[in-house]
Amino acid sequence: MATNRKVLPGFSLALGYTVFYLGFLVLMPVAACFLKAGSLSFDEFWKAVWTDRARSAYLLTFGAAAIAAVVNLFLGLIISWVLVRYSFPGKKFIDSLVDLPLALPTAVAGLVYSSLYVESGWLGQYLVPIGIEAAYSRLAIVLVLIFIGLPFVVRTVQPILEDLDPESEEAAASLGATRWQSFRSVILPTLLPALITGFALAFARGIGEYGAVVFVSGNMPFRTEIAPILIVARLEEFNYSEATAIAVVLLVISFAMLVLINMLERWSVRHEH
Amino acid sequence: MSIDAISRKAPAEAAAVTTKIRKAQEDPPLVRWGLTFVTLAVIGILVIIPVVNVFTVALGHGVGAYLDNLFANKDTFHAIKLTLTVAPIAVAANLVFGISAAWAIARFSFPGRALLTALIDLPFAVSPVVAGLSFVLIFGLQGYFGPFLREDGYSVMPYLLSGIGALIGGLVYFLLLPGNPAARKGVWKYPWAAAIAIAAVTFAVLFFLQQYFEVWPRNQSLKVIFALPGLVLATAFVTFPFIARELIPTMEAVGSDEELAAVTLGANGWQMFRHITVPNIKWGLAYGLILCNARAMGEFGAVYVVSGHIAGKTDTMPLRIEKLFQEFNLEGSYAVASVLTLLAIITLVIKTRLERKVPASAALPGPMKPENK
């Protein structure tokens, strides 16, 4: 790569433009957020981001995202297992449907989910009578986050499972291991890095989601209010500094998550080879 | 060792080995049925029922009413047009960025390369509401540039356009610069000086022309927030990483050997780009484009903050869905939702087709490309 710079054209132009566009479109707005939040003193900042209402919003945002990611961990493992190992009619179709949550606008997802699970909805008419309230509740938030995070675990585990060396399973079987034993001690360890990555991705996506959640949550302070809604509420009280303070907290946590995912990624790549 | 490797062995031996593996990899029927059922149930409940629901409600009053909801309603039709304006501009801007970022990052090493790669992911970490909010902080009336834009906003346009012109001028020069140093004669002799001169002249000429013909009005407010530019900025921010994220690994995987060869043989930048780079990355490019576009058309949170909700002016399709829903026009709202759903399905179909050509899954943040086989 070092020689490339002498031969291939356009390095400084490409880099210059990249940095300029990144700076204008991404870094400038993010910096504006920090700057605005920085106009608060430390005490004011702390008071803005650590109210009871804010704490329950963080708890819900991270809690719901974590629960949804755990559920996705299991569902994703099962789905990718079925898609790789078994064959049944319509498998290709099901396989491509897994990606729909990536392409479907979240506002549409929110709109549909909120009307499916109310008492008069297609699924709500069966669920509400038996006490399952999957609209305007914490369950609703978890449900819609499961939908949104669904592709991540499947799409990280699937390729690893496809490439899995069959010899080790065969060896385990010939040594008299049961199916479950060989799954637990041979397959699972190999899949572990991919599972962790998929979990982290689903989790990170869940933290950031707004459009879908705002439709289904019911927005009740202390109960179903997620952190981004709190930011909007602060804005509507004309309190810009406090709104950006909460925004900065979210931003820092999410970016830390992202860096962590990247590190996990590198670790798992190294782990594989 | 993979199945391929095994089948390359003597046929009889291979057959024996494969049967054994089949047995070792096979699950009991009960497990198989159970897991398959779980998969079908999960996909059915989470994905298929909602999609069916969208179309059922949207078409609930017949096809005629459905088409009326989409095209006879002036504001809805405007929302469709607006989305079809905003998304392509945002995608095009991110496309130019994606190519230039991938070129810099995948082809060259420089200090801060890892940091730059990480920063490209930053928009994934920003909640869309926060993204919208930060543009309001910058361009809003109470923001950093707001008062200036309101007083004499158009005065930035000559600089902006001339700047873009200068950039394109410089780019064209470098693209046409012969790859072989021996062939550089005349204006090609001193690349840097010539490029800077071209850029400067382009800037000056464009600037002069705009001032002379008074293209831009003076002392008028230039609307960014609550107008088209704000919608484009918010959309571009949210979809920022998609194309770059896809192109960087694609370019890395292809390697630079062919490009080096082309340049050494005397191709200029444009020839190399057109005949070597583009064919090599075209599937990755297409893949990134459709994912970027799907997200751009569907973005809700960020544009919600910067739109201003002026009916028939600044409502995009996702915002229109919410508005129609609140005006108790359920069929209308689902009709718009069905268009976006249809778009998502088309995206999926193209994506599945492309996936046979590209090995990677680009929608996922982080360098999560499964290694090429």
Next chain:
Amino acid sequence: MITRIGIFIAIFGLLAGLGRPLKSSAQEELTILNVSYDPTRELWRDINAHFIPLYEKQTGTKLDIDQSHGGSSSQARAVIDGLDADVVTIASIIDTDAIREKGLIKDGWVEELPNRSLPYTSTLVFIVRKGNPKGIKDWPDLVKPGVEVITPNPKTSGNGYLTFFSAWGSVVVRGGSEQDAVDYVTQLYRHVPVLDSGARGATTTFVQKKIGDVNVAWENEANLQVQQSNGALEIVYPPISLLAEPHVTLVDANVDRKGTRAAAQAYLEFLYSDEGQEIIAKHFYRPSNREILEKYRDRFPNIKLFNITEIAENFQAAHKRFISDGGVFDTIYQTKKGS
């Protein structure tokens, strides 16, 4: 090579042309933007349809009136951030005055138009399901066991905090103590399953998703819903409710900059004309003109409408005490969490 340069120049011309604003500022055409709150969509659609031809006839200027609707506070925020509103017609003085504080509206704007800039007033009433199965007649009925109440979030919605003030006043104005009022609103919000962020969202939840037994809504919204429901919904007037005051005003900074003051002024004055007042009454807002109000008396049952001053100094003070962070609403909501 030359063709390529030609293409670049062509693209440039196109870019410049696209970016170029329409210079044709011939005075015959004007666009004004009315920034309003959620439930007024139908009212303004009707007002605009009547005012535009009238104004063209009177002045020869062809008007185009754009509408923006949303939660009252978020609409005020948008105007503060630069949304080019010529007139704001939002739900409460709390939000309108926030715009004045930023210097976009002149001090003393309340006295600029007749009747303290109030062409109409409104109040909050109940929508119930057909036959009123839970027998809801008055505020105390809302906290009967098994009753679910739909009302928007007081933190984000005008309808939401006005519901709170109304509920509070229904106790205090009728002679109850403050402690009684606290107990009542605590009970009330235990009966609320969903807090939508705006009035329209709450009504949608009640009407279309069929959640809850009673919706505390704007009077006009309630009538609109009942009319459209073909008998599935009924309106119930509680004996007492709050007098809500949605002021209207010009945004001085914007109309002066855009040169739309005359048109915007005429637009708001039209609301006070007999024709405007009739349209207002037709959409179930209580017109400020006594005669027209009496003419439509059958539409507006004579319930006791108490003034905000009976429970607080003014709207701003009430909002600060009850709704702002650490206010009464937060206290009762947190006790709810523990229960």
